[in-house]
Amino acid sequence: MLLQGNLSAPNGTGIDPSVFFLTGIPGLEALHLWISIPFCSVFTVALLGNCTLLYVIKTDASLHKPMFYFLSMLAVVDLVLSTTTVPKTLSIFWVNSREISFNACLVQMFFIHSFSTLESTLLVAMAFDRYVAICNPLKYTSILTNSVIAKIGLVALARAVLPVIPLPFLLRRLPYCGSHVISHCYCEHMAVVKLACAETRFDNIYGIVVTVFIVGLDLMFISLSYVKILRAVLSLASKEEQLKAFSTCGSHLGAILVFYIPVVLTATIHRFGSHVAPHVHILLANFYLLFPPMVNPIVYGMKTKQIRDWVLLLFRGKSF
Structure with missing residues (x-):
């Protein structure tokens, strides 16, 4: 049985026990309307930025290169x-639509965790791309062929999906006979696990192991790539060559910092910050899902001349 027991809606009326409630940002309910303004603004910029990025890369043949193929994958992940x-979060802020069915909750959770993992894996692939470009520039096109990029994409997708697939099934077997109120803006794994009225040690351990294993490995591979890149750059003769080589990594380093700093902060506070106010947890969790999709297209757009030129022409209404 998925869900058991009685649940009362906030107004005291009985509801379907398979319905959960998302609280939004606990403690800041009175400010939900104001908080929705930056949320909506960031969401709009993320949609426009990533859609523009995909359009420019698809249209401009000079951008049909490995780095931009990976960037296209990253843009798709950010859009997902x-x-x-965000749409569900905004509906909570605007019209207090807090209900979410258990199945919809599991689906949302699956997409959040699998695509977060996919973004992390793509950042590793992009680090490898920068390593090859700087350390083996003459073999760049022969190493990163279209077929190799497609295989990397498929492996990244499998690596993201397979560890997350058990999570919905593990949650589905648990009884939820107490509160059905999820103290979050979306269905995050640990927030749902806390509602179960059964032994959840395995679910906790599995979630921690998967997170540490994925983030730990990805950070290790990225660090290893940049150690080798740093050695190669420092071996270059002139300062101008060194700066040019470093500049090719600037956008990727920005994307890494934007993604991993909130992830590490969120995970640390969630596991060990028992005295941190709940709204801080929720705001950080939203920040790590909202901020990278907005910043990534801006960072890469600013650093890539072809993208800058296309965006300027698009805003001026010129055709190609």
Whole structure:
């Protein structure tokens, strides 16, 4: 049995026990309307930025290169993460639509965790791309062929999906006979686990192991790539060559910091910050899903001349 027991809606009326409630940002309910303004603004910029990025890369043949193929994948992932979470969050802020069915909750959770993992894996692939470009520039096109990029994409997708598939099934077997109120803006794994009225040690351990294993490995591979890149750059003769080589990594380093700093902060506070106010947890969790999709297209757009030129022409209404 998925859900058991009685649940009362906030107004005291009985409801279907298979319906959960998302609280939004606990403690800041009175400010939900004001908080929705930056949320909506960031969401709009993320949609426009990533859609523009995909359009420019698809249209401009000079951008049909490995780095931009990976960037296209990253833009798609950012679009999925944004559209999976923000519309429901805004509906909570605007019209207090807090209900979510258990199945919809599991689907949302699956997309959030699998595509967050996919973004992390793509950042590793992009680090490898920068390593090859700087350390083996003459073999760049022969190493990163279209077929190799497609295989990397498929492996990244499998690596993101397979560890997350058990999560909905593990949650589905648990009874939920107490509160059905999820203290979050979206269905995050640990927030749902806390509602179960059964032994959840395995669910907790599995979630921690998967997170540590994925983030730990990805950070290790990224660090290893940049150690080798740093050695190669420092071996270059002139300062101008060194700066040019470093500049090719600037956008990727920005994307890494934007993604991993909120992830590490969120995970640390969630596990060990028992005295941190609940709204801080929720705001950080939203920040790590909202901020990268907005910043990534801006960072890459600012650093890539072809993208800058296309965006300027698009805003001026010129055709190609």
